[in-house]
Amino acid sequence: MLYDAPACPYCARVRIVLAEKRLDWETVEIDLRARPSWVYDLNPLGRVPILDDGFVLPESAVIMEYLEERSPEPALLPANPAARARARLAVFRFDSLLGDDYYAFRRGEPNELELRLEQLPVGLSLFSDFAYVPWVLRARDRFGFELPPALDEWVEGLSARPSVARELEVVGAL
Numbered sequence: 001m002l003y004d005a006p007a008c009p010y011c012a013r014v015r016i017v018l019a020e021k022r023l024d025w026e027t028v029e030i031d032l033r034a035r036p037s038w039v040y041d042l043n044p045l046g047r048v049p050i051l052d053d054g055f056v057l058p059e060s061a062v063i064m065e066y067l068e069e070r071s072p073e074p075a076l077l078p079a080n081p082a083a084r085a086r087a088r089l090a091v092f093r094f095d096s097l098l099g100d101d102y103y104a105f106r107r108g109e110p111n112e113l114e115l116r117l118e119q120l121p122v123g124l125s126l127f128s129d130f131a132y133v134p135w136v137l138r139a140r141d142r143f144g145f146e147l148p149p150a151l152d153e154w155v156e157g158l159s160a161r162p163s164v165a166r167e168l169e170v171v172g173a174l
């Protein structure tokens with residue numbers, strides 16, 4: 001079971017990985033503006049995504065790691081240990097490399113989102129690319145950011161994958 005919210009880019013990470021690994025999950029949509037109190041029983045922080053796979057697991061990056069280990073094929077992390085570490089580091093640093101400025105922009109606060117988009121650590125692995133692409137799609141399609149050409153190409157490449165194409169539809173409907 002995936003406790004999900006369409007607008008949530010952290011949930012989008014998990015939706016993409018589930019689709020890539022062709023895992024079929026039931027989804028419970030959570031309305032974050034009228035959140036049921038039982039969500040706090042599953043995750044004391046009250047946040048989605050939350051995966052229930054016989055045990056309850058919040059935190060999108062941890063869920064991604066779990067799914068990569070639970071269902072290793074197709075692999076989203078590279079085989080080489082150094083390359084795996086670099087991809088994981090990119091996800092670990094998500095807040096400083098994108099999230100902090102993205103959410104500062106959303107709050108109307110000073111931000112360097114344009115610079116962050118220029119310097120995004122993309123192309124290290126599918127794993128880290130899927131961890132970043134939900135915010136890039138929203139920056140472009142919801143907030144009108146013109147992406148640097150290399151990033152635009154990266155999005156185009158990923159959009160050929162049904163898992164990401166589906167997320168383009170989700171963003172288009174927000």
Ligand SMILES: N[C@@H](CCC(=O)N[C@@H](CS)C(=O)NCC(=O)O)C(=O)O
Nearest residue numbers: 008009010046047048049059060061
């Ligand atoms: N670190 C969490 C962040 C998840 C998160 O912030 N989800 C948002 C929706 S996009 C949420 O549930 N917000 C409700 C809240 O913060 O109260 C993750 O990676 O899963």
